Amino acid sequence: MKTFEELGVSADIRRAIEEMGFVQPMPVQEAVIPTLIESRRDTIALAQTGTGKTAAFGIPLLQRISLTLSATEKRGLPRALVLSPTRELCLQIADDLRDFSKYIEGIHIEAVYGGAAIEPQMRALKKGTDIIVATPGRLIDLKNRGFAHLEQVQNIVLDEADEMLNMGFSDSINEIFEALPEEHNTLMFSATMSCDVERVAKTYLKDHQEIVVGSRNEGAESVNHIYYMVHAKDKYLALKRIVDYNPRIFAIIFCRTKLETQEIADNLIKDGYNAESLHGDLSQQQRDLTMQKFRNHLTQLLVATDVAARGLDVDDLTHVINYGLPDDIENYTHRSGRTGRAGKKGTSISIVHTKEKHKIRNIEKEIGKQFVEAEIPKPEEICKKQLYKVMDQIVKTDVDDEEIAPFMQDINRYFEYIDKEEIIKKIVSLEFGKFLAYYADAPEIEKPIPNKSGKSGETGRQTDKQKRANKPQKGYARLFINLGKRDGFYPGELMQTLNRYVGGRQEVGHIDLLDTISYFEVPEKDARKVMTQLSGIRYHGRTVRCNNENDGRPENDNRNDSRERRGSSKRSANAPKGRDDHKTRQQNKGKLPNSAEGWRNMLRGEMPDFTEEGWARRKPKKK
Helix, strand or coil: CCCCCCCCCCHHHHHHHHHCCCCCCCHHHHHHHHHHHHCCCCEEEECCCCCCHHHHHHHHHHHHHHHCCCCCCCCCCCCEEEECCCHHHHHHHHHHHHHHCCCCCCCCEEEECCCCCHHHHHHHHHHCCCEEEECHHHHHHHHHCCCCCCCCCCEEEECCHHHHHHCCCHHHHHHHHHCCCCCCEEEEEECCCCHHHHHHHHHHCCCCEEEECCCCCCCCCCEEEEEEECCHHHHHHHHHHHHHHCCCCCEEEECCCHHHHHHHHHHHHHCCCCEEEECCCCCHHHHHHHHHHHHCCCCCEEEECHHHHCCCCCCCCCEEEECCCCCCHHHHHHHHCCCCCCCCCEEEEEEECHHHHHHHHHHHHHHCCCCEECCCCCHHHHHHHHHHHHHHHHHHCCCCHHHHHHHHHHHHHHCCCCCHHHHHHHHHHHHHHHHHHHHHCCCCCCCCCCCCCCCCCCCCCCCHHHHHHCCCCCCEEEEEECCCHHHCCCHHHHHHHHHHHCCCCCCCCCEEECCCCEEEEEEHHHHHHHHHHHCCCEECCEECCEEEHHHCCCCCHHHHHHHHHHCCCCCCCCCCCCCCCHHHHHHCCCCCCCCHHHHHHHHCCCCCCCCHHHHHHHCCCCC
């Protein structure tokens, strides 16, 4: 392997990158740097995310500019332009270029991107700069305002070109290229060679050369690809087992939609995992805070959509988990490329049901890597892993003797009559007890069994009947509520509603969310109180019904729910205001209030208890 000096890198840049810890060039750098230093030909470089591409194009770019730079020269129009798909990647590239050029006097680099105030960026460009690192949309905005002048740009780099085109920046890129001078050099760096990338290359690159590190559209060598086959209804349970089986996991969990992303993140947080969500409905400030916490390893699991996670470069990512496989194979390549970076090993895990199995085969053909089908970890295997983690943490804990010395006399006196073995058992139980408690009665995850046609009959969705057939965990009651995803009723909303109307911090077990209804578990001792307190409240203009799942779901619930949403249900002319329609009266015959006071209570939201016991209390006694 060659050194950076042998690749032709200048002394000033070598000094900077040595301080950054770069000892030897990575394969993509060894292949690209000398070619770009010696040649001015347009170039396409294909290499996986996380293989050192920024240094591969950044070092030659800085070296070209430094050769024509005068220390006394005033800052003027930009000579180089780097385009990136996201704000996060834009900032990262700008920071790296500043680090590489630490000892090059007089070079100035500015990052311009959306999601931030435009005025400071306008002032920075007005002062002059040598290199602009930009997202396409903000660059065009600044160009149209007369602050980004591109007529002297000699070099343009498209980093993550495939992602940029996938995100719909094709028209913006065309507009930027039209503003460039006739004589310029174009460099495109991409993880995959998509049709869009080829089209841009044919349109804007002249007599270009192609440098491929690995093979076209190939998956990263350092990433293992594993999949678990489960029923769709068991995907979340499988996710929990996978996370528990890898105690030191640091992962991104990719979901297909924003709603699914938020739902999975809420469930993980409720179940005690260190997780955060990242999707397009979050404000830029929320996204920045979430990504900062994840980069600093303060968050262990990041649940994200493809678009939100683009440009997110995080060190030491151990796993990527595909909660649902993407329709586009290129997206899978980008997902899996988030781990196994800088020569480290990583694992890409996919949780799939039978209808997604064909996607596995298609991805294998495209990336040239074989997937390994694995069995869902068994409870005893998970418990062993977690136990070893606890023991390892105890053994490797550093003890500050001086800090605890003042307390040792009291500690020794307190534990004087407890032997060593008993203390060890108590410490391990304290740290490890929750896993033993959960997996002692954990639900089974059955692997789908193909039928004669080769399909398992998996629908990818649970019916209401299946949902109601789920048995609550021991000591819990399973309750029905007439609110679902369409009402924006997710785990976080359920917890807030319970805490508001039931009081205190109500303990909740498993939650099943459907479109228009939900089921959730509470301790048996709290079930009556929860049903009484929730029944009759108003949620976003709807009257809430909550009862035990065994009491059954009210008939025509969907129709009545939609009428409540529209606020157009027809009332009987003789019925008091707020009274139900004729069919509902027939259903509840003999159970509606039989006094003016009862109707007033109903209208105030104090719904009567419709259980047999509750009705018996309201039934007038015979004289």
